[in-house]
Amino acid sequence: MDISLSDVLTFLRLILDILVVWALIYSAFRLVRNNSRTIQILKGLLVIMIVKVLAVWIGLNTLSYLIDLFLNWGIVAILILFQPEIRGMLEKVGKTTAILPNEFQISQYTNMINELVDACTDMSNSKTGALITIEQSNSLNDYIQSGIRMDSQVSRELLGTIFQYGTPMHDGAVIIQGTQIACAAAYFPPTTKDLPSKYGARHRAAVGISEITDSITIIVSEETGNISVAYRGQLTQYPPEGLKRYLTNRLIQVDEQETPSILQPVIKTAKSFGLSMSKKSDGIVRIDERIKPIEVVDLLEKKQGGK
């Protein structure tokens, strides 16, 4: 059987087509999964579809016609309802069009980490309580809406001022998106796990948000001045230098090695089929030996009938 160049090109085009459509569907699902508003809207649409099927089945023609009208205009409604999400997605695409991380982005992140760690060190020394969450790939927009919108550059002085005891914004969490403070005074759902008694509501909130998103949360204890990080449901205490290394590893070095988010769905699929494309694909998680936690806190599921 002869295979011509045009057959190969047609095959490659088909593969590319499938991968691009898959990436779009994957991104749409991620958008829905990461945002409780979109889940509510989808639930609403599902109910309307069920009513439509029932209306056709029973023969309620007017109701069926009205639902058809509603669904036909649905695309406009979706564009209006999802306007903030669509804008955010397009902004992300715009920011990640460069295949290699650019020097400017790295220097912005380095600067942000330095300011953040300096602020945490200051607050640790003065025993000022703080809760700071850095958004990763799961959107924190729902939580930003619960706080006071800021959109400001991360700086040692600004963070110190926000968490100053007695000021209107010191209660709640600061959320960082990219290298900007998106809001202050945000509220997080606390964890239901058992924490050692020395940890209170602030640490519960930090572990809570780390259980439902992939965000990184830094906590400075008002009582002890200790700095901890909540990530993926795990609470770990670090010295300031350890915190800096931890954040650099997570926010800069991971970005340097990984491909921009628009291509990640395709790469994740390739990995799940066993096609290794990155240096980390040998399944070994490389831990920076210099990051020495002071304590990794044991978190237990709450016992039935317990507090």
Ligand SMILES: Nc1ncnc2c1ncn2[C@@H]1O[C@H](COP(=O)(O)OP(=O)(O)OP(=O)(O)O)[C@@H](O)[C@H]1O
């Ligand atoms: N669900 C929440 N979301 C965001 N912030 C919260 C939440 N719950 C509590 N906080 C913040 O934590 C503060 C109370 O912290 P609390 O002293 O109870 O916690 P803690 O874990 O013992 O911390 P610390 O060691 O600083 O005392 C509140 O003033 C508020 O700023």
